[in-house]
Amino acid sequence: MSKWFLCRQNVVLGFMTTKSTIPKFDPFSFPISLRFFTTTSESDTIPFAVSYLINNFGFSPQSALTAFNRRQVRFKSPDKPNSVINFFKNHHFSDSNIRIIITKAPWLLSSQPNNAILPKFEFFLSKGASSSDIVSLLTANPRILHCSLENRIIPLFEILSRFLKTNKDVIVCLIRLSSTSFSRTSYDIIAANVNLMSNFGVCDSSIARLFQTRPSIFGSTDLIKSLEEVKGLGFRPSMITFGVALIAKKCTSKTHWNHKVDAFKKWGWSDEAVFQAFRLCPSLMLVSIDKVNLLMSFWVNQLGWNSLALTKYPIMFSYSLHKRIIPRVSVLQFLLMKGLREKNASLLTPFTYTEKLFLSKFVFSFKGESDYLLKLYEEKVKLAYSEETNGMPLTE
Numbered sequence: 357m358s359k360w361f362l363c364r365q366n367v368v369l370g371f372m373t374t375k376s377t378i379p380k381f382d383p384f385s386f387p388i389s390l391r392f393f394t395t396t397s398e399s400d401t402i403p404f405a406v407s408y409l410i411n412n413f414g415f416s417p418q419s420a421l422t423a424f425n426r427r428q429v430r431f432k433s434p435d436k437p438n439s440v441i442n443f444f445k446n447h448h449f450s451d452s453n454i455r456i457i458i459t460k461a462p463w464l465l466s467s468q469p470n471n472a473i474l475p476k477f478e479f480f481l482s483k484g485a486s487s488s489d490i491v492s493l494l495t496a497n498p499r500i501l502h503c504s505l506e507n508r509i510i511p512l513f514e515i516l517s518r519f520l521k522t523n524k525d526v527i528v529c530l531i532r533l534s535s536t537s538f539s540r541t542s543y544d545i546i547a548a549n550v551n552l553m554s555n556f557g558v559c560d561s562s563i564a565r566l567f568q569t570r571p572s573i574f575g576s577t578d579l580i581k582s583l584e585e586v587k588g589l590g591f592r593p594s595m596i597t598f599g600v601a602l603i604a605k606k607c608t609s610k611t612h613w614n615h616k617v618d619a620f621k622k623w624g625w626s627d628e629a630v631f632q633a634f635r636l637c638p639s640l641m642l643v644s645i646d647k648v649n650l651l652m653s654f655w656v657n658q659l660g661w662n663s664l665a666l667t668k669y670p671i672m673f674s675y676s677l678h679k680r681i682i683p684r685v686s687v688l689q690f691l692l693m694k695g696l697r698e699k700n701a702s703l704l705t706p707f708t709y710t711e712k713l714f715l716s717k718f719v720f721s722f723k724g725e726s727d728y729l730l731k732l733y734e735e736k737v738k739l740a741y742s743e744e745t746n747g748m749p750l751t752e
Contacts, residue, residue, distance in 0.1 A: 372396050400713045404628050408437060408465075427537035428463040436466060443469035446479060448487045461498040473501055474698065476505055476509060483513065483523040493713040496531045499538045505696040508543050533571050546574045556583050557592075562599030570603050582606050589636060608641060619645045623663045624650040631671035640670045651677055661703060669704040676740070681707060683736035687729055698720060 401407070406424050408431075409415040415423070423429050431437055444454050458464060467473065470665070480490050494500060503509050517525040553563055566573055576582070583593070586605055591598045620630045634640050651673060656663050666672055675681055684707055691697035697718075706714060719729040 373535060382562070404432050405465075408434065409458075409462060412437075413455055413462075415459075415462075423462045427534065428466070432467050436468075440465050440467060440469050442471075443473060448492070449491055449495075452490055455511060457498045461501065464498065464501060467501075475505055476501060479505060479509065480527070483526070483629060485523065485527050489527045493531050497538065498535065500530070503538045508538065508540065512538075512543055512546070515547060516551075519560055519567060521564075525568070525674050529567050529571060532568075542575055545577065548581050549576065551572045552579060553583070556580075557582075557594055558585075558598060559594050559596065562593075562596055562602075565596070565599050566603065570607060573606055575601070576606065583636060590636070597638055599641075601634075604634075604638050604641040613641065616641055616643075616645055616648070619648045621742075623648075625663065625667060627666045629664070633667050636668075637670040637674070639674055643673045647677075648673060651681070654681070663705060669708065672707060674706060676678065678740035682740070683733050684718075686736050687733050690725075690729065690732065691718065691722070696725070696727070 403424055406417075406420045406429075409420040409423060409429065410417060429437075435723065444457070449457070457747075462583060464473075477490060480493070485493070488618075500509065512530075513526060516529055517523070520526050520529060555614065573579070582602060582605055586598060586601045587593060589601065589605075615666045617627065617630050620633075621627070625633075650665075652663055654677060655661050655666065672681070688703070688706060692699065705716060709717065716728070717734070719733060720726050722729060
């Protein structure tokens, strides 16, 4: 039995019995020192590329050998991988960035950086990306460097540019996209789904918002089913709310959806009330059950107000309880106690105003009480931010 065969078996088991031994990897051994073994005979030791991955990037013997067997790394000296690492360093990548990239894409160490990597750097720079943008993009998705510039990167960039306002927005979206989105099959699915949405009547602003918030939706293989379902609920594709409803239906499992409905029903809402509230504010079903219970408990148990009032203003569940609702409640309760606000006035509209408008209408317009009201309001806001800063659990 050959020494190389025995060595391979030992690597798979996680230990070595060859003349060259591999020191235990120290995760705090940065900066990358580009260490490597010299050997007297290739049949006497593991492949150079395997030891390089283990000693410079902390690969386990098993993962390093897997990368070698899959022909992801093929080099017999440090010259080629070192040139790749130096290329990244010269383009503002830190040691930790490089480690993350190589861990995800070891094949880069076998590439010719000036031919395989540099043209893609130059393309992103030509689109206004900064060096830090490129570092973030490639650290998140080094698979981009495996894609064809002409056949995949540029077409995908052009698709995103149709809907996003700036090249900066496109770069941010590329960072958020899953690494699998850069495969040929995934790119074809994304392109097909963009055309499907456009043909279905989804407005450009909704498509842009989907790319910015839930780009994974464009990788769906059954998107038409979700589009039809949302339209069947009464949402018009040309309205911005259609995109929000699509996110809610696509990103919430049926089981979790039912659990959320049950959470509202526990506080007195009917199935019809939940549906109507969802129609008014589709982001309602993206709110966590914990936040639903927190707001309902405050509204019903502490304030003694009717939970059904919230069915007409479901946007309330999107607001911060501690930073917006509680400070404004304190002002409104004081005004009610002093008889400065009519009892039949809407309890809910004040929460929908911008902060500037709220202060103008409910604080500064009461000259004799404005100083106290402002102090009361600011104390509640300050308390919320101080608790957040100190690590207190705020369910928002």
